[in-house]
Amino acid sequence: MSLGLRQQLKLTQQLVMTPQLQMAIKLLQMSRLELMDTVIQELEQNPALEETLETLDDKTASLEITGNSPESSAAPETDEVSIGETIQEDHVDWSNYLDEYSSTGKATFEAEKRELPSYESFISKKESLKDHLLWQLLMTHPGPEDEKIGSIIVGNLNDDGYLEMTLEELAATADATPEKAAEVLALMQTFDPVGVCARNLKECLLIQADFFNLGNTIVVEIIKHHLNHLENKNYKVIAKSLGIGIDELLKTVNIIKGLEPKPGRAFSDEEPHYITPDIYVFKFEDEFVITLNEDGMPRLQLNSFYKNAVKQDGAVQANVKDYLQEKIRSAAWLIRSIHQRQKTIYKVMESILKFQREFFENGVSHLKPMVLRDVAEDIDMHESTISRVTTNKYVHTPQGIFELKYFFNSSIRSYGGESVSSASVQDKIRQLIEGENPKKPYSDEKLSQILKEDLNINIARRTVAKYREFMRILPSSKRKQF
Numbered sequence: 098m099s100l101g102l103r104q105q106l107k108l109t110q111q112l113v114m115t116p117q118l119q120m121a122i123k124l125l126q127m128s129r130l131e132l133m134d135t136v137i138q139e140l141e142q143n144p145a146l147e148e149t150l151e152t153l154d155d156k157t158a159s160l161e162i163t164g165n166s167p168e169s170s171a172a173p174e175t176d177e178v179s180i181g182e183t184i185q186e187d188h189v190d191w192s193n194y195l196d197e198y199s200s201t202g203k204a205t206f207e208a209e210k211r212e213l214p215s216y217e218s219f220i221s222k223k224e225s226l227k228d229h230l231l232w233q234l235l236m237t238h239p240g241p242e243d244e245k246i247g248s249i250i251v252g253n254l255n256d257d258g259y260l261e262m263t264l265e266e267l268a269a270t271a272d273a274t275p276e277k278a279a280e281v282l283a284l285m286q287t288f289d290p291v292g293v294c295a296r297n298l299k300e301c302l303l304i305q306a307d308f309f310n311l312g313n314t315i316v317v318e319i320i321k322h323h324l325n326h327l328e329n330k331n332y333k334v335i336a337k338s339l340g341i342g343i344d345e346l347l348k349t350v351n352i353i354k355g356l357e358p359k360p361g362r363a364f365s366d367e368e369p370h371y372i373t374p375d376i377y378v379f380k381f382e383d384e385f386v387i388t389l390n391e392d393g394m395p396r397l398q399l400n401s402f403y404k405n406a407v408k409q410d411g412a413v414q415a416n417v418k419d420y421l422q423e424k425i426r427s428a429a430w431l432i433r434s435i436h437q438r439q440k441t442i443y444k445v446m447e448s449i450l451k452f453q454r455e456f457f458e459n460g461v462s463h464l465k466p467m468v469l470r471d472v473a474e475d476i477d478m479h480e481s482t483i484s485r486v487t488t489n490k491y492v493h494t495p496q497g498i499f500e501l502k503y504f505f506n507s508s509i510r511s512y513g514g515e516s517v518s519s520a521s522v523q524d525k526i527r528q529l530i531e532g533e534n535p536k537k538p539y540s541d542e543k544l545s546q547i548l549k550e551d552l553n554i555n556i557a558r559r560t561v562a563k564y565r566e567f568m569r570i571l572p573s574s575k576r577k578q579f
Contacts, residue, residue: 128489146428149396226364258361292360374493466508535578
């Protein structure tokens, strides 16, 4: 058998994702803010793409300019201001106007430039915990060694204000004696906020108790020796060990509850994330109206100048023409992909509204079990497309703001043979816990029995525990109040 090279034809089928298809899929799963950033970036990079400015209708504008409308002929004294009478922006120094508006004095337009602080200088930055502690450390006029140890302590604090290193590690890092490291640490534990630089919860609470002059009270004894019983609310064990009554113990526990377990929480730099809905669902009379949120979204169109330049023979060079044609194709595909994205989102929301109409009418307790396949078959699309559409998309409904993924949940069988949504079961568990007796809270087993007997929902105790933990609700032993 001889080896050699030969040519042969082979017919195969394979799926190749073009760059345009990749862009369409990428745009489909973007959130609204991500889409706006992508559009703005494309506007900066693609000369064939431009934003459409919202203008008046040509016919209406011409009537206003010529003054031939019926209103103008009947009452000439109330003519609209013509376009020629608008202010020319070139004659106004907007930067000077902004500076004058920001000042406290009388606002006047002046030709010369004033030495006033810029508008951005008025924006304040929240002080961090580390800056606050270093400022207090420098106020004590520390020596070079103390300042070095203090800087290491500040650099090893977590967001809650706890020191994440031992005293031996601190001394070794600062190249100092353990006694000197302990001295600086004890000094910084007296700084504001109270309880900062502690190494654990017990030390943090003891620092606060000492600050509030509770050093010789039962508060310190409970923190030192019974913190685990306090966490599990074993009040009888604590009262028996200390030889006090339950009433006195509860007063002491209320004092401990008033202490701050996370001293650095007040200096957190986490900003709240506000959700902007992609879709609005309003109820108008007996019907629901779906509206896509296009507020702030640039309206795109192809640049007519470059389109005409490509069509004319000899207007531009060959390499320039190829470049412009590529940019025009890219811009056209982007516009088409955005329109297809909006159309797909609308169809998916319309299908969700059809399946979950009772939820929009009455609330979470009427949410039905639904999977991606239901919507995919309803609008004749693939499940992966539905999954991309519902990712990072939010809808404003009469019941509140929800992520589109929220409407897709598993089902739980009831004794009547009907399926119940897992989200509605979680809502029922939350309602039962909110209405329970604080002195005798429901256990997970009791919640399971109530759901079976009163609501005909077949659910196991471990499933109740899973839903409770998902909703961040404490177990009955820690919800009990005396």
